[in-house]
Amino acid sequence: MSDGEFGPLSVPRRMLLGPGPTNVHPRVLRAMSTPITGYLDSAYFEILEEISEMLQIIYQTRQTTMVVAASGSGGMEAGLNSLIERGDKVIMCSYGHFCDRMIEMAGRLGAEVVSVRSEWGRAMDPALLADAISANPDVKLVTAIHAETSAGVLQPLEELSRLTHEAGALFLVDMVTSLAGAEVRFDDWExxxxxxxxxxxxxGPPGLSPVAVSDTALDYVRNRATKPSSWYLDIDLISRYWGPEHVHHHTSPVSMMFGLREALAMALEEGVDNRIKRHAHTAAGLRAGLNALGLNLPVPAAERLDQLTVIEVPAGIDDNAVRQQILNEYAIEIGRGLGEFKGNKWRIGLMGESCQPQNVLAVLAAFERVLPLHGFEVAAGAGVAAASIELGKHEIPVP
Ligand SMILES: Cc1ncc(COP(=O)(O)O)c(C=O)c1O
Structure with missing residues (x-):
């Protein structure tokens, strides 16, 4: 290949209905093309302060918020790296693929991991945590995932938090898929x-991790006996850059922060409660359509996420072939199953900018044509019709 052959970047347009990333509003994309400032420029610090303030509103906290310059897994690792010392006992609630990722990370940090495993596709019974705490009263940290994207389940947190604090431990929670799509009350849920x-x-753009930290957790990191093993993912050091002293740490990903800033502003302009309702009403439309097509949604109604719907791949159907055909012919991405759900579940995400009624109709229309080609008969038009009726029950304003 000669030097001149590459030309301008060319990427196909997609309707992103997988587990993330989602589509992004042009306003967010425009913000990302704002000229770059220095990361120690006072004008940039003002933007960081806005981000931090907006995150306090969205997380519902008066405590510290900031952004780790790494993807969601980076936020996960920053928390574990900062709150675990080698040999600490950590109880890890596990009901999906991302819970397993946390367990892997904690093991690598030298924690003594006690994993409390429960069924994928179901919320975990807090009694299991109570039992694990009675057997391990010296626990230092308990972890859970609010919205397990791999299993499609919303995990209630209040009882887990109460049990954790009764045992004198800290409570770390993954809110990657729940923030701005489900109720989140960081302070009230302790x-x-x-x-x-x-x-x-x-x-917003993938590749960042907005975090919230309690005063107790920050005090703990600042006074722990040994320094966290990762310098880059040390929450204390990151908080000192985000705090009033703005201590130099790493070169902040300025363009990404501009995009996040705009995405947060859009969420607040819409109103977080309205955004949560938009997720609930749009997901109800999707579920009505999928039910009308005779597809099975295995997560019980009271435990399922609105942001992401898990669908049983019908017996004898090639999961990958269906997803590929929908991608190639309709430019719609839907998610595959992970871990225990690999090959036997699809996952349709309706999150953020992708959470729109017309996207529901488009993906159902794609299923209606493609599924029969792979041997699963459906009544043509039934999914779109049922979804239209359900979607028509509410106004779903999309900003
Ligand atoms: C619940 C959950 N936790 C963690 C992650 C990891 O985030 P990232 O891929 O941004 O590292 C994901 C990604 O989908 C997720 O859904």
Whole structure:
């Protein structure tokens, strides 16, 4: 290949209905093309302060918020790296693929991991945590995932938090898929560390992790006996850059922060409660359509996410072939199953900018044509018709 052959960047347009990233509003994309400032420029610090303030509103906290310059897994690792010392006992609630990722990370940090495993596709019974705490009263940290994207389940947190604090431990929660798509009350639920990702219900660029940290957790990191093993993911050092002293740490990804800033502003302009309702009403439309096509939604109604719907791949159907055909012919991305759900579940995300009624109709129309070609008969038009009726029950304003 000669030097001149590459030409301008060319990427196909997609309707992103997988587990993230989601589509992003042009206003967010425009913000990302704003000229770059220095990361120690006072004008940039003002933007960081805005981001931090907007995150306090969205996380519902008066405590510290900031952004880790790494993806959601980076926010996960920053929390574990900062709150675990080698040999600490950590109880890790596990009901999906991302819970397993946390367990892997904690093991690598030298924690003594006690994993409390429960069924994928179901919320975990807090009694399991109570039992694990009675058997391990010296626990230092408990971890959970609010919205397990791999399993499509919303995990209630209040009881887990109560049990954790009764045992004198800290409570770390993954809110990658829940933030701005489900109710989040960081202070009321007494969470000590939460991390998220902009690429889901916030509809921002992937590759960052907005976090919230309690005063107790920050005190702990600042006074722990040994320094966290990762310098880059040390929450204390990152908080000192985001705090009033703005201590130099790393070169901040300025363009990404501009995009996140705009995505947060859009979420607040819409109103977080309205955005949560938009997720609920749009998902109800999708579920009505899928039910009308005779597809099985395995997560019980009271436990399922609105942001992401898990669908059983019908017996004898090639999961990958269907997804590829929908991608190639309709430019719609839907998600594959992970871990225990690999090959036997599809996952349709309706998050952030991708959470729109017309996207529901488009993906159902694609299913209606493609599924029969692979041997699963459906009544043509039934999914779109049922979804239209359900979607028509509410006004769903999309900003
Ligand atoms: C619940 C959950 N946690 C963590 C992650 C990891 O985030 P990232 O891919 O941004 O590292 C994801 C990604 O989908 C997720 O859904």
């Amino acid at each position: 969470i000590d560390y939460a991390y998220s990702g902009p690429q889901k219900c916030l509809a």
